[in-house]
Amino acid sequence: xxxxxxxxxxxxxxxxxxxxxxxxxxxxxxxxxxxxxxxxxxxxxxxxxxxxxxxxxxxxxxxxxxxxxxxxxxxxxxxxxxxxxxxxxxxxxxxxxxxxxxxxxxxxxxxxxxxxxxxxxxxxxxxxxxxxxxxxxxxxxxxxxxxxxxxxxxxxxxxxxxxxxxxxxxxxxxxxxxxxxxxxxxxxxxxxxxxxxxxxxxxxxxxxxxxxxxxxxxxxxxxxxxxxxxxxxxxxxxxxxxxxxxxxxxxxxxxxxxxxxxxxxxxxxxxxxxxxxxxxxxxxxxxxxxxxxxxxxxxxxxxxxxxx
Numbered sequence: 388x389x390x391x392x393x394x395x396x397x398x399x400x401x402x403x404x405x406x407x408x409x410x411x412x413x414x415x416x417x418x419x420x421x422x423x424x425x426x427x428x429x430x431x432x433x434x435x436x437x438x439x440x441x442x443x444x445x446x447x448x449x450x451x452x453x454x455x456x457x458x459x460x461x462x463x464x465x466x467x468x469x470x471x472x473x474x475x476x477x478x479x480x481x482x483x484x485x486x487x488x489x490x491x492x493x494x495x496x497x498x499x500x501x502x503x504x505x506x507x508x509x510x511x512x513x514x515x516x517x518x519x520x521x522x523x524x525x526x527x528x529x530x531x532x533x534x535x536x537x538x539x540x541x542x543x544x545x546x547x548x549x550x551x552x553x554x555x556x557x558x559x560x561x562x563x564x565x566x567x568x569x570x571x572x573x574x575x576x577x578x579x580x581x582x583x584x585x586x587x588x589x590x591x592x593x594x595x596x597x598x599x600x601x602x603x604x605x606x607x608x609x610x611x612x613x614x615x616x617x618x619x620x621x622x623x624x625x626x627x628x629x630x631x632x633x634x635x636x637x638x639x640x641x642x643x644x645x646x647x648x649x650x651x652x653x654x655x656x657x658x659x660x661x662x663x664x665x666x667x668x669x670x671x672x673x674x675x676x677x678x679x680x681x682x683x684x685x686x687x688x689x690x691x692x693x694x695x
Contacts, residue, residue, distance in 0.1 A: 389416070390690065391459035392683045393450050393487070397425055397469035397525025398549045399598075399651070400446040403683040404457045409691050413684065419453040421446040422651040425469040426525065426553045434475040443479065444486055451487050464491045465686055467499055468526030468547060496543020500529035502685035504538045507594050509688055510680040516591030519584075521666055522681060523599045523659050525549035528666065530580050532587045542583055544576045546666075548599045548652075548659030556658050559639050566635060566661065573665035581669050593672050595622065596681040598652065599659035604677045605647025606630060611676075620677040624667045631660050 388408050394401045400421045407413035423446060428439025435443070454462050464487055470476045471493045484491050494502065503522045511518065520538070522529040526547035531538035555561075555569040595604070600622070607630045608622035634642055639653040648656055667675065 388694070389458055389460050390687055391454040391457070391462045392686050393447070393454070393462070393464040394683050394686075395443070395447070395464070395466040395470060395483070395491075397467065397527075397547055398655070399423060399525070400443070400450060401683065402450040402453055403687065404454060404459060405687060407687060407691055409694055413687055413691075417453075417457055419450050421449065424525070424549060424654075426549045429473070432474055433472065435469075435473045435479055440479055440482070444482060447483050447486050461690070462487065462489050463686060463690060464489055465682070466491055466493045467524060467682075468496070468543075468545075468550075471495065472526070496527055496529060497541040499524075499527070499682060500531040500541035500543055501538060502689065503529060503596055503682045504531040504533070504541065504685070505536050505688055506680040506682070506685035507596060507678045508536050509684075510678050511592060511594065511676075517587070517589070519587070519590040519593045519670070519672070520596065521593070521600070521663065521670075521672075521675065522596045523548055523662060524597055524682075525655070528576075528662060530584070530666070530670075532584060532590065540583055540587065542580055544580060546573055546576055546662045548655040548662065551662060552655040552658035559654070560637060561635055561657060566657075569658065569661050570665060573662055574669065577666055577669035580666075584670065593670075593675040594678050595663070595675045596678040599656065600663060600675075601677055601679075602647045602649065602652050602656060603627060603630075603660055603663060606645055608677065621674055622677065623674040624664060624672060627660060627664050627667070631657065631664060634660060 392403045402419035405413040517534045520531045528546035531541040533539040604620040604622040607626040611619040642653040
């Protein structure tokens, strides 16, 4: 069966197309990606403006066409923080549903965390034991922990890489004072997470997912011995910390020359790095492993469980 999962996030619109069936590892056949950065198109009242809606509709229509060209048999669409928080979100959602022809599932923060946690559990397997997950999107940071496919705790806080860049790092490059304010804000938000995880003090694995974390791991991480590719990247807190002032001192245009930093991440990679470092520090994490699977794979895997 060929499945398509369209993910409308705060930063990008992503289509994952995979050949999959129950009990078998999904094989990705293609993907479609458009960078929107919806946070740029928010009016003061929190509504997505006309320019942002038009860009979103164009991306959704292109993704639907790409899915049809690939012969997708089941087309799933999801949306995360940008649409669920927009004051005109319901109206925009109806327009996207009319374009794609399928219902758009708007995930809340904990739901997003649970889907991503499922993908990580399946990737690492049952032998991984108790997993602590960190996932940085464009609008929010998701955290989950547990030893099963459904986490014991699933949380979401407003610390996405795009959100904190727009809110705290408007200058290019950012000033020391802007970075200080972001660290202070992140510390306040993460205190809630730390308290919620107080009954889960130790973990067999700490795993990071999302494009932001993968980019930072390509920049500052290493590949575990015995692995020939990026399926087992490891990022230490110390290595991440050493790169933050170097990236922050560069204009965004120069950051895309760094290993692993793609053009669409250059503006928000510093904000993402500050958030990730703050999360690792708050939760006493010295290093994390990077999962190549994340939200879209989790949605796909959950859907397969419903297929007869």
